[in-house]
Amino acid sequence: MLQLIKLELKKGRLTSYLWGALIAYLCIAGAMSVIYFADPANLEDPSFRSQAEMLSMIDLLVRATFIVYASVLLSKLIISEFKDKTIALLFAYPVNRKKLIFAKLAMVFIWTFVNVIVANLLVGGLFIGINSIWGYLSDPLQTEMLLQHGLTVFMQAFGAAGMCLLPLVAGLRNKSVPTTIVSSIVIVMIVCSNNLGFSLSSILAIPLSLSVLGILITYLSFRKIDQMDVA
Template sequence: MKINRLFSLELERNSLRPYQIAVEVGTVFILGFIYLMAAIPKIDPGDSDAELFSSYNFVIGLTLVVMMGIFSVISATMSSKFIVDEYRGKKAILLFSYPISRKKIMETKILLVFLFTFGSMLISGAIVLAVFMITESLVPIGNDIASLGLMLTSIIYLVCYALIAAFCGIASSWIGFRKQSVIATIVASCIIMVTMCQIVAMTFFSGVAMILLLAGMGIITFLAVESMLSQARKMEI
């Protein structure tokens, strides 16, 4: 069965609308957040940390970290519904009645969660960066210069952070799937998200650190996917 048909079947069972609303709300929140961060030097110029916020590099970096955390939680929430909850009790019995390979069903669920998280964060981040850069070019709040180089760098790191957010969602669903617990998925997501945000915040716009982080999360996610596929096959027997 073609992947687009499997996606359609999956979306008939689980609506994306609640997560789309969460993305829309998150985008509005992040847009307000980035302007607040940029305005700090003018709101409280006497603060010893105000100088940090006068740099667009720092403001955008911090905003992307917060965005990554938000989308990690959205991804985990979606995973708990699309993956963990679907393999429990009567829902699992119904799922196993489909004339489709159990492995293929699991692959479809994982891919759907991954693509939604990655794609929605890219769109959300692009909107926030575009609006911020345009308004700062016309009526600047901060004291820095919104250059083309900064915009390109921000886009590259937005892609990286979107990948990490998607990886975090899959990794947390792995833990929840093993425990057969939605709560375990959310708790694991919060722990992973906080850890990732702390690591990223200490290495703003560091190419080497980003490559290592992406590689590490990529390996963990690969192992998580293989484990869930293996468990799905065992459940089929």
């Protein structure tokens, strides 16, 4: 399985994935900059009132970004190959079909999980540093809060990694790339939208349950891939 993931990374050019992640980090940091520096002018209803809320906002933006990013990867790695029927050539190799498909899925799952954590570390660390200079949020930065946030990020990363598989099921039915990407956006709008400081994803049971559901449904979708006609 690990060897298949390495081969898939080489085929898709790892540098392109790295550049994509870097651009995503910059976009998240840019969006947070707009929110952070615009909020002092909106004293009645700021987006966040403490550093803990600021870090939660960053986590929300990170997960939303990489759930959509994962749908693009899934479209490229799986949906497009089924649509163009190039998957038939891949299945001609003397390798178990399930291993090939699950190697692709594992790559997207791990990529999403790692990037959610890394993006939170980088962007969160950046804005903690910015706040130490500008001081718009005056509450003290406590170790206990950081540890609790770190644990939450870890669990939310798992939730996002599993949740990002759900759009694949919708897109696979019609072998449609737009359906896959639009489905991910709908999921983000429902689960990650921030309404008056509340988000469904803040209830950890919801993203974790959706993650398990995404993994289960994806497994059921491909469990009979050996008997499927992909020609």
